Structures are given as structure tokens and as C-alpha cells.
Amino acid sequence: MTQKILVVEDDARVSELLVRGLTEHGFEVTAVADGIEAISTFAAQRFNLVITDVILPGLSGLDICRQFRRINPEAPIIMLTALGNTDDKLDGFDAGADDYMVKPFELRELMARIRALLKRSGATTIPASNVLSYADLKVNVATKEVIRAGNAINLTPKEFKLLEYLLKHPEKVLSRAEIAENVWDTHFDTGTNFIDVYINYLRKKIDKDFAVKLIHTKPGMGFMLREEL
Template sequence: MPHILLVEDDKRLSRLIATGLLEQDMDISFAYDGEKAYELASTEYFDLIITDIIVPIKNGLEFCKEIKALKPNIPVIMLTALGTTDDKLTGFDSGADDYLTKPFEMRELIARVKVLLKRFLPENRLTSSILKYDGLEMDLKLKTIHRDGIIIKLTPKEFNLMQFLLENPERVLSRAEIAENVWETRFDTGTNFIDVYINYIRKKIDKDFETKLIHTKLGMGFILKKGYEDHL
């Protein structure tokens, strides 16, 4: 499912927007100020960002400029009460891909989100038969994976687990989330089968390479990320 970052300091409105997006099978993360939004967007993977302009600490325009400089391919929708032509031009100049003024209809926001996700298909990892991340390349049609040109042999279950990590790069995935998406079952806290399989693929993906990509976030889960520091 697409992963959306919602930046809105009005928590009531934030919940309403999130409800509408969740009904469209979209995964939502929240930020209530621009500084937190940048922290999340710079360290995690998002398919799209929706941000108000008037948010605390760092406004939406500053946040948009900074995240677009870091990740230019991530689409951003400005959602704000500032609706003059000059306001819209300022928003687009900051890097926004779309601009929707309040009040708005939820179905219009959803339609614009879907249009942007479709427009950015070349960069959208969920719609391609090829998944890539820092030298790793997985072909979903041929069921092959290699790193820096070296073929890596995985069992079918290891392949599915690695696919889920590649579909969610730079995002901490809990054991429960992995169990539900890879094993289609609820996670039993009395077992360590997910840790065992993570160890299997870590040996195959990372062992012979200087840069490690699969890391453990203590007490939270696992993350596919280059140069991650808080790990085992």
C-alpha cells in the first residue's frame, strides 16, 4: 500500500484526512510540525507527502523546499487555507506538485493523491517488476535477485521476505507487520521465526559486502537502509 506522510497541526482534520486515505488502502504517518515532518521524510520512505503551509516550527513551504532538495522525486500536495494566486505560485515555487485549498472535499483530495501516485510511477517501487535499492536489484517476473551484479540465491520464503523489505526501504518494519504481509499470519511473540529468516537473508545479502543494508531496530523491528547506525 502507498505510504503517505500527512503534515497537519489540526489533529481533528488530520484524523479526518487519515480516515479517508485509510479507506483507500493507504498507510499514513503523521507529523504535526515541519521540523518533525522533515525528520521523518528524510529518514523514511514515503510515496507521497500532504502538508499544510501554516504548521509550527518550520512552515510547509520551508519543509517542502528542503525535502525536495533531498528527495526530488517524492510528490508533495500543499493543503492550505491560503488560496490566492500568489499563494499558489509560492507553493509551486517551493516544489509542490499540487495545491488544494481548504475547505475541500475528501474525494477531491483522494483523486489528486491517486493522480500524483500514478504520475510518479517511474519512481514508484510498488508498480514496477524491478525493485532496486543501493546495488540490490530484484526482478519480480524472473524471481531473481543480485547485488552489485552478483547473483544471490534465496529460497521462496526468503525471496518473499526480501521483496517486502525492498518494497518498504528506509522504513522500520515490525515483526507483526512482516508476519502479516509475508507469512499471512499473526505474529506469535513466543516464536523467533522472523528473526531466524532475517538472519538467513542477512547472511546472503550482507555478509560478503562492506556496506550492510539489513539492520535491527531494537524493540521495534527491522529496516533496509544504507549506513544505518542504531542497529545490531
């Protein structure tokens, strides 16, 4: 079955390049030029993946990303933008994006990321119990509920994915490169610190109010989930 991709891009030249390149690689592509049309199109059809600009007429890419996540939480989203600093990337990830590419970009790299996201989304399975747990921390993968010692904790989509990955590999040191590849589906850029930023976000929500800490840094190696004072 042909996989369907929605392209949300108001730059006609970029949109045309994306449509042509993706079509040549066997995808069925629908292109729209503003955020409002993107919402109605996404709600009316089933897409395997979305590629969206950030700065758009009608609604921003961040706004439509949040709405896409409410309509279909499973479809991977790649953001394309000229805004490339760490804060911009964090905003995109917090809105629910799965990957982030800065313009100008190579179509070959975009295709590699598309294939990785589609492979991952197609292979994703939920444990029979739907629940991951470690110590007094419980996460329901289906409902996205996070509870520690009976207290509900609210996480952003990327914080949740990071915690889920930690819970699936308890008491194992996870390198930044491994986390980047498996949580963000990208190679770790040593010039940015977004993984450290998200680890700190998680610590504030998961560990700050509890005597026993679960998220730990191993200097020079990475991070791990382990129960210790």
C-alpha cells in the same frame, strides 16, 4: 506493496480526517504536527507522497517543501491551506509543490489528485540520454541543468517542469488546460492566471537575452515552443 503517505498537519481534526480517509483507501499513513518533526520523519523513511499544510509550528510548509525536495526530489507533494489566492499558489509551486488544494476540500477530490500524482510519479521515465534539446536550448532531466547557447539558466522546480513539458512537445500548440493537467496535475481554473505567470517567468529567463525567441503565445489557443525571430 502498500503506498506510504506522510501527512503534515497541526489541526488535529483535519489530521484525523485525513488519516482515517487515506487509511480506508488502502494507504499506510504517518501523521506529524510540526515542520521540524516532518523533516526528520521524511528523512528517516521512504514516502510515496506528502500532504502538508502551509502554516505550521516549527517550520512552514514552504520551508519543509524545499527541504523535502533536497532529500527526495521524486515524491509528489500536495499543499493544503486556507490561503487560496494566485500568489499563495505560486509560492507553493516555487517551493516544489506538485499540487495545491484550498481548505475546505472534498476527500473525493483529494483522492483523485493523489491517484493522478502517484500514477504520474510511478510512470515517469527519463530518456536514455537524459537530455532534451531544441534549437540552442538543452535540458538535462537528471541533473536539472538548463543551458541555452552555452549559458546556464536557473529555474524553479515548477518552471523546470513547464519547460520540460514544452520541450517534449515542440512546435505543438499546448492549451492552458493541457498544461495544467500535465504539469500541475490539476484542472485549469479560468479564474486564475498562474499558467500565464509561469510562461512569463520562463520567457524572462529563456528568451529575454536572445534574439531568437522560443516560447510563443497563440491567442485564444495556448502556447508553443518554436524557433522564430
